[in-house]
Amino acid sequence: MTLAPGFIDALRASSAASPFNQWSGFEVVSCGEGTAELAMAWKAEATQHVGFLHAGVVGALIDTVCGYAAATRAGPVLTSHYSVNFMVPAVGTRFRAVGRVVRAGKRQIFTAAELYAEKDGTERLVATGEALLMPVAG
Amino acid sequence: MTLAPGFIDALRASSAASPFNQWSGFEVVSCGEGTAELAMAWKAEATQHVGFLHAGVVGALIDTVCGYAAATRAGPVLTSHYSVNFMVPAVGTRFRAVGRVVRAGKRQIFTAAELYAEKDGTERLVATGEALLMPVAG
Amino acid sequence: MTLAPGFIDALRASSAASPFNQWSGFEVVSCGEGTAELAMAWKAEATQHVGFLHAGVVGALIDTVCGYAAATRAGPVLTSHYSVNFMVPAVGTRFRAVGRVVRAGKRQIFTAAELYAEKDGTERLVATGEALLMPVAG
Amino acid sequence: MTLAPGFIDALRASSAASPFNQWSGFEVVSCGEGTAELAMAWKAEATQHVGFLHAGVVGALIDTVCGYAAATRAGPVLTSHYSVNFMVPAVGTRFRAVGRVVRAGKRQIFTAAELYAEKDGTERLVATGEALLMPVAG
Numbered sequence: 001m002t003l004a005p006g007f008i009d010a011l012r013a014s015s016a017a018s019p020f021n022q023w024s025g026f027e028v029v030s031c032g033e034g035t036a037e038l039a040m041a042w043k044a045e046a047t048q049h050v051g052f053l054h055a056g057v058v059g060a061l062i063d064t065v066c067g068y069a070a071a072t073r074a075g076p077v078l079t080s081h082y083s084v085n086f087m088v089p090a091v092g093t094r095f096r097a098v099g100r101v102v103r104a105g106k107r108q109i110f111t112a113a114e115l116y117a118e119k120d121g122t123e124r125l126v127a128t129g130e131a132l133l134m135p136v137a138g
Numbered sequence: 139m140t141l142a143p144g145f146i147d148a149l150r151a152s153s154a155a156s157p158f159n160q161w162s163g164f165e166v167v168s169c170g171e172g173t174a175e176l177a178m179a180w181k182a183e184a185t186q187h188v189g190f191l192h193a194g195v196v197g198a199l200i201d202t203v204c205g206y207a208a209a210t211r212a213g214p215v216l217t218s219h220y221s222v223n224f225m226v227p228a229v230g231t232r233f234r235a236v237g238r239v240v241r242a243g244k245r246q247i248f249t250a251a252e253l254y255a256e257k258d259g260t261e262r263l264v265a266t267g268e269a270l271l272m273p274v275a276g
Numbered sequence: 277m278t279l280a281p282g283f284i285d286a287l288r289a290s291s292a293a294s295p296f297n298q299w300s301g302f303e304v305v306s307c308g309e310g311t312a313e314l315a316m317a318w319k320a321e322a323t324q325h326v327g328f329l330h331a332g333v334v335g336a337l338i339d340t341v342c343g344y345a346a347a348t349r350a351g352p353v354l355t356s357h358y359s360v361n362f363m364v365p366a367v368g369t370r371f372r373a374v375g376r377v378v379r380a381g382k383r384q385i386f387t388a389a390e391l392y393a394e395k396d397g398t399e400r401l402v403a404t405g406e407a408l409l410m411p412v413a414g
Numbered sequence: 415m416t417l418a419p420g421f422i423d424a425l426r427a428s429s430a431a432s433p434f435n436q437w438s439g440f441e442v443v444s445c446g447e448g449t450a451e452l453a454m455a456w457k458a459e460a461t462q463h464v465g466f467l468h469a470g471v472v473g474a475l476i477d478t479v480c481g482y483a484a485a486t487r488a489g490p491v492l493t494s495h496y497s498v499n500f501m502v503p504a505v506g507t508r509f510r511a512v513g514r515v516v517r518a519g520k521r522q523i524f525t526a527a528e529l530y531a532e533k534d535g536t537e538r539l540v541a542t543g544e545a546l547l548m549p550v551a552g
Contacts, residue, residue: 019183020192045157054158055217056198063193079193080384081357081408083221083497085524085546087517102542103501107383107410108356110499110542128516128524130544132357132408132499134383218522219495219546221359223386223408225379240404241363245521245548246494248361248404266378266386268406270361270495270546272521295459296468321433330434331477331493336470355469359497 003033003072011036011068024057026064034101036068042093053090058115062129065099066111073104074135080108082131090126092117109133141171141210149174149206162195164202172239174206180231191228196253200267203237204249211242212273218246220269228264230255247271279309279348287312287344300333302340310377312344318369329366334391338405341375342387349380350411356384358407366402368393385409417447417486425450425482438471440478448515450482456507467504472529476543479513480525487518488549494522496545504540506531523547 011028015021024046029037038061048054063082070077099113115127149166153159162184167175176199186192201220208215237251253265287304291297300322305313314337324330339358346353375389391403425442429435438460443451452475462468477496484491513527529541 014187017187018192019185020195021186023183024194045161047157048159049152049155054156054198055201055220056162056194056196057158058194059197059201059220059222060192060194063197079224081221081223082193082197083219083359083544084197085219085516085544086217087519087524102499103539105501110501112542125517128526130497130499221406221497223378223406225381225386240361241401243363248363250404263379266388268359268361290463293463294468295461296471297462299459300470321437323433324435325428325431330432330474331496332438332470332472332474333434334470335473335477335496335498336468339469339473355500357497357499358469358473359495360473361495362493 003031007031007072011071020060021064024060028068031068031072034069034073034104036065036072036099038065038068038097040095051091053095055084055086058086058090058127059084061095061097061115062113062127063131065097065113066129066131067133069099069101069111070104070109070133073101074109076136077109077133078136080132080134082129084127084129086127088124088126090115090117092119094118096123107134109135141169145169145210149209158198159202162198166206169206169210172207172211172242174203174210174237176203176206176235178233189229191233193222193224196228196265197222199233199235199253200251200265201269203235203251204267204269205271207237207239207249208242208247208271211239212247214274215247215271216274218270218272220267222265222267224265226262226264228253228255230257232256234261245272247273279307283307283348287347296336297340300336304344307344307348310345310349310380312341312348312375314341314344314373316371327367329371331360331362334362334366334403335360337371337373337391338389338403339407341373341389342405342407343409345375345377345387346380346385346409349377350385352412353385353409354412356408356410358405360403360405362403364400364402366391366393368395370394372399383410385411417445421445421486425485434474435478438474442482445482445486448483448487448518450479450486450513452479452482452511454509465505467509469498469500472500472504472541473498475509475511475529476527476541477545479511479527480545481547483513483515483525484518484523484547487515488523490550491523491547492550494546494548496543498541498543500541502538502540504529504531506533508532510537521548523549
């Protein structure tokens with residue numbers, strides 16, 4: 001199975017149709033067979049009380065990139081469960097989330113993702129996460 | 139141990155100092171010994187592509203209410219890990235998150251939360267979650 | 277919907293058919309509509325290197341009681357995901373796991389459980405957990 | 415930092431001191447800087463009612479290999495939280511768990527692991543998992 005040419009346009013259209021993704025400034029950077037990459041520039045309004053990227057926005061990046069990775073294998077999906085691990089404070093000028101399908105079954109898709117923060121020209125792993133998704137009957 | 143009078147003001151000040159909480163419209167409804175309650179009115183900008191409350195905003199509510207519940211026992215905390223279960227689409231005119239401490243140790247605090255959506259005058263459980271937090275050395 | 281009379285016998289038969297449950301000494305204590313309770317006597321062979329009940333056996337109790345609670349609503353199930361939180365060392369003369377369905381949908385069942393250890397006549401919460409299960413096509 | 419020569423002997427001694435690991439037949443295959451590998455031969459007594467490796471034994475392999483990987487960086491540890499994803503039935507003649515440290519901080523260590531089953535000469539990913547551990551004050 002190969003990813004249909006132009007599949008990234010479908011992901012970008014989905015993200016453009018998500019008011020929260022638009023507000024956050026999520027950009028779909030790339031996608032492949034079972035993979036996806038999302039970026040977001042630092043946004044002061046998306047922070048918590050001590051100035052780190054809000055845990056909910058971290059969760060949004062993780063869940064969204066996992067969902068897009070899953071979509072490359074299964075089309076439209078809904079999340080059943082996701083989790084996030086916070087390694088170091090999510091601070092930087094730009095964030096990059098990388099997601100991948102670990103196993104795509106007929107009834108459920110297991111995915112995982114990493115979130116990196118760019119600061120002073122170097123990238124650092126700030127969070128990891130997982131999502132379990134279900135294909136939406138088309 | 140009893141919660142200091144006015145503790146809720148400290149939580150409200152913390153939430154007021156969080157740009158994302160302010161944007162989302164989170165309100166600290168109440169808190170007690172090891173418990174907290176948060177509310178949020180429906181906000182169109184906080185939705186995903188099919189109009190449900192965005193999974194990241196659901197995560198933000200779960201993580202924040204768990205953090206506030208933990209703070210009633212341990213003061214300032216940081217999240218190490220959180221997870222969310224999505225039961226039914228998060229749609230409604232108002233959301234209410236209820237968090238509680240399951241176990242507060244010296245080095246880590248285990249919490250859990252439920253998220254309810256109000257629609258047509260009735261409330262429905264839409265998501266549950268957990269968070270594991272660490273006290274921040276004061 | 278009411279639980280069929282004798283449903284507990286089906287759970288006991290399932291547990292009797294599980295070599296690991298038999299080795300561990302799991303007993304199905306009770307079940308109800310969306311609930312189940314499991315017990316296990318202390319067993320020295322089921323411990324880890326410092327004498328606590330092994331994390332895997334804790335996981336087995338959590339997953340099994342969640343599966344039995346799910347089965348009261350959905351019949352045969354398989355686990356997609358489970359997680360365990362370790363609050364205090366799992367030490368005691370007897371363990372009791374209590375599971376409940378949080379939400380039973382057609383395609384997935386969300387459950388949660390607590391594990392208690394009995395020692396010197398008192399019971400203490402030692403772990404909590406969650407499981408996400410799928411109905412097995414009958 | 416390099417792993418002390420003979421560190422694997424410490425892990426083997428720890429596993430030998432764990433009655434459950436001994437019963438299960440866990441073997442410490444290898445370890446490195448932030449990594450560990452564990453193996454287990456098929457054992458009929460370790461199965462559930464339909465003949466798959468019991469979810470608790472899968473959890474034991476995941477948690478143990480994560481703990482050993484963490485120990486290569488932090489010495490003695492205790493698990494705060496672990497989770498397991500079940501991809502396909504855990505059936506095979508031999509199981510191999512591979513764990514790695516994702517981030518080792520002073521207060522907590524984030525780890526992840528995969529479980530493979532060998533059958534008819536080929537290996538297949540059957541489960542993945544994560545564990546969050548705390549260093550034990552030495």
